[in-house]
Amino acid sequence: xxxxxxxxxxxxxxxxxxxxxxxxxxxxxxxxxxxxxxxxxxxxxxxxxxxxxxxxxxxxxxxxxxxxxxxxxxxxxxxxxxxxxxxxxxxxxxxxxxxxxxxxxxxxxxxxxxxxxxxxxxxxxxxxxxxxxxxxxxxxxxxxxxxxxxxxxxxxxxxxxxxxxxxxxxxxxxxxxxxxxxxxxxxxxxxxxxxxxxxxxxxxxxxxxxxxxxxxxxxxxxxxxxxxxxxxxxxxxxxxxxxxxxxxxxxxxxxxxxxxxxxxxxxxxxxxxxxxxxxxxxxx
Amino acid sequence: xxxxxxxxxxxxxxxxxxxxxxxxxxxxxxxxxxxxxxxxxxxxxxxxxxxxxxxxxxxxxxxxxxxxxxxxxxxxxxxxxxxxxxxxxxxxxxxxxxxxxxxxxxxxxxxxxxxxxxxxxxxxxxx
Numbered sequence: 001x002x003x004x005x006x007x008x009x010x011x012x013x014x015x016x017x018x019x020x021x022x023x024x025x026x027x028x029x030x031x032x033x034x035x036x037x038x039x040x041x042x043x044x045x046x047x048x049x050x051x052x053x054x055x056x057x058x059x060x061x062x063x064x065x066x067x068x069x070x071x072x073x074x075x076x077x078x079x080x081x082x083x084x085x086x087x088x089x090x091x092x093x094x095x096x097x098x099x100x101x102x103x104x105x106x107x108x109x110x111x112x113x114x115x116x117x118x119x120x121x122x123x124x125x126x127x128x129x130x131x132x133x134x135x136x137x138x139x140x141x142x143x144x145x146x147x148x149x150x151x152x153x154x155x156x157x158x159x160x161x162x163x164x165x166x167x168x169x170x171x172x173x174x175x176x177x178x179x180x181x182x183x184x185x186x187x188x189x190x191x192x193x194x195x196x197x198x199x200x201x202x203x204x205x206x207x208x209x210x211x212x213x214x215x216x217x218x219x220x221x222x223x224x225x226x227x228x229x230x231x232x233x234x235x236x237x238x239x240x241x242x243x244x245x246x247x248x249x250x251x252x253x254x255x256x257x258x259x260x261x262x263x264x265x266x267x268x269x270x271x272x273x274x275x276x277x278x279x280x281x282x283x284x
Numbered sequence: 285x286x287x288x289x290x291x292x293x294x295x296x297x298x299x300x301x302x303x304x305x306x307x308x309x310x311x312x313x314x315x316x317x318x319x320x321x322x323x324x325x326x327x328x329x330x331x332x333x334x335x336x337x338x339x340x341x342x343x344x345x346x347x348x349x350x351x352x353x354x355x356x357x358x359x360x361x362x363x364x365x366x367x368x369x370x371x372x373x374x375x376x377x378x379x380x381x382x383x384x385x386x387x388x389x390x391x392x393x394x395x396x397x398x399x400x401x402x403x404x405x406x407x408x409x410x411x
Contacts, residue, residue, distance in 0.1 A: 015363045050288075051403050078379065097289045097315055098404045134377065163317075167389040170404075173394045177403045278303070 044073045044140070046173040052076065052143060053150065064143045068179035074152065077138045077160055077169045079172035080131055092131065092157060094139060096170075103139045105154040129158050136160040138169070222266065224260040226250055231270060231281050239273045240280025288405050289357055291315045293335045293394050297369045300360045312360045317390050319382045320348050328373075330354060333387035339363055339370040346373055353382040381410065 047066060055064040055071065063070045078096030092103045133136050141154035160166055179185075220228070227246055234241060234249070243261055247254040261279055264270040270279045289323045292314045296360045305384065316338060318330030328348050340358060348354060358371035379385060397404045 048403050050405070097291060099288065134375075136377070161380075163355070163385045164389055167386075167393045170393055171389070171396060173402065174400055177400065 007071060021223060034140045041257060042073060043071075044075055045071050045177055046169055047071075047074045047076050047100050048098045048170065048173050049078060049094065051173070051177070052101055052152065054100045055143060055150075057145070069180045072142050074143055075138065075169075076152075076173075077136060077166050080133055080135055080137050083131065083133055084251070089153075090157075092137065092139070092154075094137065094152075101150065101152060103142075103152040103154040103157060131159055132159055133240045134146055138165070144251050220263060221254065221260060223256050224263045226252070227257060227260045228264055228269060228281075231279060236280070238280065240270075240278050243277040243279070246279075287311065287313065289313050290405055291317070291390075291394050291397055293391065294332050294338050294396075295335060296398075297338065297360055297371075301362075301369055302360065313357065314360060314371070315355060315357050316378075317353070317355050317385075317387075318373065319353055320350050323348060323350055330356065333391065339367065340373045341370060342373050346376065349378065350378060351382070353385050354378040355362075355379060376384045 003023060044108070051066050052074065055066045057064050063072055065071060076094070076096060077101075078094035080092050081095045081100065082091075082093035084091045084093075089104050089106045092105070094101055094103055109129070136159065137157050138160050139152060139154050140156040141152040144153045150156055161263075164249050184220060227250070228247055242253060243257055246252075246260075247257040250257065258277070261270070261277075266274065269282055271282050272278060285348070288311055290300070290311070290345040297314070300314050302312050316330065316332060318332035318338065320328060321331045321337065324330040326342050326344075328340050328342055330340065331337050340356060341361065341363075342348070355377045356371065356373055361370055361372045362368075363370040365397045366400075401407045
């Protein structure tokens with residue numbers, strides 16, 4: 001996942017990493033204390049404006065957290081509601097239907113008047129990358145505060161012309177949100193299916209609890225995960241379920257289920273009840 | 285809190301009606317995506333994929349073009365003469381050729397925004 005975002009980041013007009021591209025030096029002097037920590041987290045995270053507004057900051061000057069994960073670089077798409085050009089920066093008011101936030105792009109005077117780069121160009125520069133009022137724009141930047149006001153220090157603002165890009169961005173933001181709140185998708189047939197295609201009840205607290213329970217589980221094979229999830233969801237007496245019954249319900253060879261059972265017994269998440277082949281979830 | 289405008293399909297319009305039985309929503313301003321299929325002076329119709337049509341009441345300065353894909357922002361209202369529920373158009377954005385949009389992605393997005401509202405909309409009330 002990270003690889004994909006990083007390549008997108010590097011590909012968009014500012015060279016990957018700390019290539020000394022005008023912005024980074026200022027960034028360092030702005031927050032000398034937080035500099036080192038931020039350098040370790042260069043992941044570009046797709047977000048919605050609501051997530052930006054909801055991001056928490058454990059203490060002033062600390063890095064922002066979204067879904068409990070440190071977040072410095074973000075990307076979002078919204079409609080440009082206002083453009084305000086100053087001598088040193090351009091401020092865009094961006095609205096994506098979930099909230100509104102300002103994005104400030106500093107004008108780099110060194111590159112502003114050269115024709116062959118898109119860096120640091122403000123609006124009013126005619127060309128394919130011109131931002132239009134009420135048009136859609138994709139903003140890459142870092143979350144910052146000034147006084148009590150939250151804004152995004154934009155590295156790059158570019159117009160969005162294809163609606164699929166907007167929709168995919170919002171879906172991507174959801175996928176990343178779910179990654180951080182529910183852990184990585186499990187086996188193909190397990191938690192993965194429960195993710196986006198799952199039942200409506202998923203969104204309830206019960207659904208979230210199921211996943212947090214999943215996350216605390218030790219690493220296990222896909223078959224073991226299936227067996228565990230069946231044992232958790234299938235109505236049963238306190239004797240649990242027999243190995244043969246699990247095999248038929250899952251449509252798996254009994255030998256595979258037996259092996260998965262041994263694995264689960266070994267890690268102590270299930271226990272055998274009336275005989276060696278009948279298992280129940282070990283509730284803690 | 286700034287104005288939030290949920291992305292919806294025509295079948296969800298009733299849920300955002302001001303007098304809906306589910307109790308008042310935090311907003312009855314919504315976003316729809318569709319192709320302009322008819323223009324009749326002060327009303328227009330957009331067709332939302334294969335989810336049916338929505339009639340919109342236009343302001344005099346509204347600018348819509350036949351056959352274009354538009355994202356519309358509007359308030360859910362009753363249509364005059366028992367015409368069901370429609371939209372009073374507040375703003376629209378022209379996305380160009382409907383063939384450039386995969387409507388399935390939008391359907392999935394609407395589904396996801398209602399399934400995981402926590403990152404899209406302040407709810408408090410039933411989603």
